[in-house]
Amino acid sequence: MTSSRRLRAARTSLVGGVAAGSLLLLASPAFAHVTVQPGTAEKGGYSTIAVKVPNEKDNASTVKVELSLDPKHPLASVMPQAVPGWEVKVEKSKLDKPLQMHGKTIEEAVSKVTWTGGKIEPGQFQQFPLSVGQLPTDADELVFKALQTYSDDEVVRWIDPSKPGGHEAEHPAPVLKLVAKGSAGTTPAKADDKAGDKAGKDSATAAAEKSSGSDTTARVLGVVGIVVGVAGAVFGVVAGRRRSAA
Structure with a gap:
């Protein structure tokens, strides 16, 4: 076996082991107590x-x-x-x-x-x-x-x-x-509420940023599409005139 094949085999084994470990972690129940x-x-x-x-x-x-x-x-x-x-x-x-x-x-x-x-x-x-x-x-x-x-x-x-x-x-x-x-001091319930509020705000901020990013991308793609369309139309007109002249 060449060194490159050995390297690929080692990588495959490593990925397989990590995947198997992840499955075991996901399959393990999250126990809680009374x-x-x-x-x-x-x-x-x-x-x-x-x-x-x-x-x-x-x-x-x-x-x-x-x-x-x-x-x-x-x-x-x-x-x-x-x-x-x-x-x-x-x-x-x-x-x-x-x-x-x-x-x-x-x-x-x-x-x-x-x-x-x-x-x-x-x-x-x-x-x-x-x-x-x-x-x-x-x-x-x-x-x-x-x-x-x-x-x-x-x-x-x-x-x-x-x-x-x-x-x-x-x-x-x-x-x-x-x-x-x-x-x-602060009861666990209040601490959980604060953590939940913070998590909610973080999620809302992330969602807003994602939405803003998506809007920006859509605008850019729209402008590019218009430019490409105009360029195509101009090219068609020019090509048509050349064929007529010929």
């Missing part, structure tokens, strides 16, 4: 959070979501917002140590919230809002546990604790970070 949004809230206050549940399967729907609250830090108030198409059930448990709130003694608190009756289709997600409070002041996070049931009876347990070193668990439990008052 999370609590926004991910942070202020200590000692009240907050509205949403349990975000994506459907990770392409052949089954999510039909049931169960959320167990952090037993180490019971909340006196947990109120779910109605979600169209879903029924909600709130379960309470007796507290080992009663809570004191607004001069009242709270002896039981919500321990579990369950949503049933609806469907999260493949490729979609659903948010289940909750109003919670009063958030603890002696903790840096609330750890929830979620069970996601699919229409094919598979149950995914989002209950794994965080691993040392910041490594993510296979099925991490949803976590709400608690921060000092005034340091919560």
Whole structure:
């Protein structure tokens, strides 16, 4: 085999390998987790959070979501917002140590919230809002546990604790970070909105530039066409006169 053939063969193998790798990357599913949004809230206050549940399967729907609250830090108030198409059930448990709130003694608190009756289709997600409070002041996070049931009876347990070193668990439990008052900053939702607005503006600018470029090209081609047409007409007239003269 000559050196040029070897070079072409090497290039072909390289292109084939890159193409195969690209196909594998495109074929790999983009996994998402059950999370609590926004991910942070202020200590000692009240907050509205949403349990975000994506459907990770392409052949089954999510039909049931169960959320167990952090037993180490019971909340006196947990109120779910109605979600169209879903029924909600709130379960309470007796507290080992009663809570004191607004001069009242709270002896039981919500321990579990369950949503049933609806469907999260493949490729979609659903948010289940909750109003919670009063958030603890002696903790840096609330750890929830979620069970996601699919229409094919598979149950995914989002209950794994965080691993040392910041490594993510296979099925991490949803976590709400608690921060000092005034340091919560911009919520992820607002940050996403800003990013989305910027992306939208960039897209609009790109589209305008593309449209402007296309208009300019069309004008140039139109002028060239007119010039060519005029030149052709002149050439025809001149040629006709020469034939007549001959």
